Amino acid sequence: MFKDLFQKKRKYATIPSERLGTSQSPQSGDRPKREIPEGLMNKCSRCGSIQYSKELEKNLKVCSSCGHHMRLNALERIQMTLDEGSFLEYDADLVSVDPLDFPGYVNKLEQQKLKSGLREAVVTGEGTIGGFPAVVAVMSFDFFTGSMGSVVGEKITRAIETATEKRLPLIIFSTSGGARMQESILSLMQMAKTSAALARLDEQGGLYISVITDPTTGGVSASFAMLGDIIIAEPGAVFGFAGRIVIEQTIRQKLPDDFQTAEFNLQHGQLDMVVHRKELRATLAQVLDLHSVKGGVNHGG
Numbered sequence: 001m002f003k004d005l006f007q008k009k010r011k012y013a014t015i016p017s018e019r020l021g022t023s024q025s026p027q028s029g030d031r032p033k034r035e036i037p038e039g040l041m042n043k044c045s046r047c048g049s050i051q052y053s054k055e056l057e058k059n060l061k062v063c064s065s066c067g068h069h070m071r072l073n074a075l076e077r078i079q080m081t082l083d084e085g086s087f088l089e090y091d092a093d094l095v096s097v098d099p100l101d102f103p104g105y106v107n108k109l110e111q112q113k114l115k116s117g118l119r120e121a122v123v124t125g126e127g128t129i130g131g132f133p134a135v136v137a138v139m140s141f142d143f144f145t146g147s148m149g150s151v152v153g154e155k156i157t158r159a160i161e162t163a164t165e166k167r168l169p170l171i172i173f174s175t176s177g178g179a180r181m182q183e184s185i186l187s188l189m190q191m192a193k194t195s196a197a198l199a200r201l202d203e204q205g206g207l208y209i210s211v212i213t214d215p216t217t218g219g220v221s222a223s224f225a226m227l228g229d230i231i232i233a234e235p236g237a238v239f240g241f242a243g244r245i246v247i248e249q250t251i252r253q254k255l256p257d258d259f260q261t262a263e264f265n266l267q268h269g270q271l272d273m274v275v276h277r278k279e280l281r282a283t284l285a286q287v288l289d290l291h292s293v294k295g296g297v298n299h300g301g
């Protein structure tokens, strides 16, 4: 068995240089080809370099060769961001039903649960970052491509309302393919619902930090992800409403290579900061610190 592993390692060690010419788009996903022994090694989907999974974990799932920020599950993100033992989950029992009798939806939900270890595409709760309390919502692309249905919208709305009531800052980590088509208009109305809740938080002077992670598109990009008082993105994260191909076909023009990346959005005024994953936690703590006053109430109005 060990012989096999080493043979495979040798075989793949030559791949990076060959791969360099075939530039993959950031949209192509993070799933490594399965020929590599799962759990031991990972292949970067951008540069093709092979890394030990343990090393990659230590590096917060950022490729040590090219700096590509790989996608994180909501639980990994919470573990990486919040102070140890401080997270208290909200609404863990809120799960999707099939309001429109959409063919195959119930089965698909079950598959997504098994695949991701999550019950929905967002985990919400409260905790501390560098000792500063905040309400957080963390989306997960590995559950139904982070799509927003009724439950995602409801959990996010409740988190916003809790932040408003408790006068705590709010941080939402977004990643999404858009509204969940299996719930049709019920998904689309979550855009208005979450936006209205954010408007009420804003009226009270509450702080909302939106963190854009790869990819954040569709209805999520066009609602709460874009409404942060401060909008931070991870390097290379795709952030936009419609997909590149759809836009190119509609306007009949070729778009720049870096179109819809975090860096492109920063240049065009859609973001406030692009922050490396290694500095994200400290940056969030700093922003929370700047907005806090004695006694922990940050709402100055």
Ligand SMILES: [Zn+2]
Binding pocket: 044, 045, 046, 047, 048, 049, 063, 064, 065, 066, 067, 068
């Ligand atoms: Zn890489």
